[in-house]
Amino acid sequence: MRVRGAVALVTGASSGIGWATALRLAELGARLILTGRDTERLAMLATMTGGTPLATDLSEPGAVTRLARAALDAAGRVDLLVNNAGEGHAGRFTAMSSEQVARLVAVNLSAPIELTRVLLPGMVSRGTGHVAFVTSIAGRTGVAGEAVYSAAKAGVDAFAESLRFELAGSGVRVGVLVPGVVRTAFFDRRGAAYQRQRPRPLPAARVADALVRSIVTERDESFTPSWLRLPVAIRAVAPATYRRLAGRFGGS
Numbered sequence: 001m002r003v004r005g006a007v008a009l010v011t012g013a014s015s016g017i018g019w020a021t022a023l024r025l026a027e028l029g030a031r032l033i034l035t036g037r038d039t040e041r042l043a044m045l046a047t048m049t050g051g052t053p054l055a056t057d058l059s060e061p062g063a064v065t066r067l068a069r070a071a072l073d074a075a076g077r078v079d080l081l082v083n084n085a086g087e088g089h090a091g092r093f094t095a096m097s098s099e100q101v102a103r104l105v106a107v108n109l110s111a112p113i114e115l116t117r118v119l120l121p122g123m124v125s126r127g128t129g130h131v132a133f134v135t136s137i138a139g140r141t142g143v144a145g146e147a148v149y150s151a152a153k154a155g156v157d158a159f160a161e162s163l164r165f166e167l168a169g170s171g172v173r174v175g176v177l178v179p180g181v182v183r184t185a186f187f188d189r190r191g192a193a194y195q196r197q198r199p200r201p202l203p204a205a206r207v208a209d210a211l212v213r214s215i216v217t218e219r220d221e222s223f224t225p226s227w228l229r230l231p232v233a234i235r236a237v238a239p240a241t242y243r244r245l246a247g248r249f250g251g252s
């Protein structure tokens with residue numbers, strides 16, 4: 001899509017991949033609506049990009065719908081929705097409370113669906129627009145200790161794929177970016193540092209570049225790093241082999 005002059009709503013803009021994506025979109029001439037919870041960081045980013053900050057906690061009932069309406073009130077339309085905000089959780093499923101499960105599903109799955117529900121009709125009526133989703137390799141392969149997070153991300157993938165079929169010929173594109181491990185606050189926040197040597201975490205700016213490139217070139221799906229396609233492909237064609245390898249090399 002043409003980013004220059006487009007109104008872009010970026011969720012999770014106050015940190016990590018979302019922050020770097022907002023900076024890149026601003027460089028390319030987008031008009032930004034920036035959301036997250038950290039009002040100070042959003043204000044700083046708004047100053048740097050000329051964007052409009054709209055602080056929202058996506059886990060609060062009704063907040064996502066209000067955010068979408070506030071974005072439309074502020075800018076008149078949204079041409080590009082970047083569903084990036086997300087929260088992780090590390091720990092055995094059997095130790096999770098129902099509140100923790102509900103929160104992960106609300107932020108990672110329900111919020112992007114609801115934002116899309118409110119903002120997509122305008123794009124369809126204008127015959128142009130783009131909805132981008134940041135999912136995770138965890139949602140493609142499954143990861144021990146991240147069952148609900150992985151399920152929520154897999155749900156986003158299925159939602160995006162279905163929506164893409166539904167929107168064929170409408171002029172509105174749907175893109176998914178599947179990152180591997182990225183150097184952001186994500187791991188500290190979920191309460192468990194990333195401890196493996198490999199794969200090495202990528203800088204957030206590199207992932208943001210891949211995301212923005214995928215939006216500009218209207219790609220349906222991108223993996224960052226691109227070799228992540230390989231385990232996903234092996235799992236698809238030879239699931240038993242994949243599980244054996246994942247168990248042996250610590251992927252699960």
Ligand SMILES: NC(=O)c1ccc[n+]([C@@H]2O[C@H](COP(=O)([O-])OP(=O)(O)OC[C@H]3O[C@@H](n4cnc5c(N)ncnc54)[C@H](OP(=O)(O)O)[C@@H]3O)[C@@H](O)[C@H]2O)c1
Binds near residue numbers: 014035039058135
């Ligand atoms: N880092 C990785 O290795 C990795 C790998 C695969 C996929 N991802 C995905 O990449 C996306 C971005 O994550 P990141 O790595 O950039 O992590 P991050 O630095 O922790 O940023 C997460 C962003 O999401 C926002 N957010 C989280 N919970 C929220 C809530 N309840 N309401 C509103 N905003 C909320 C945060 O806002 P505040 O800071 O204002 O609270 C922050 O802006 C996420 O969807 C994540 O699942 C990350």
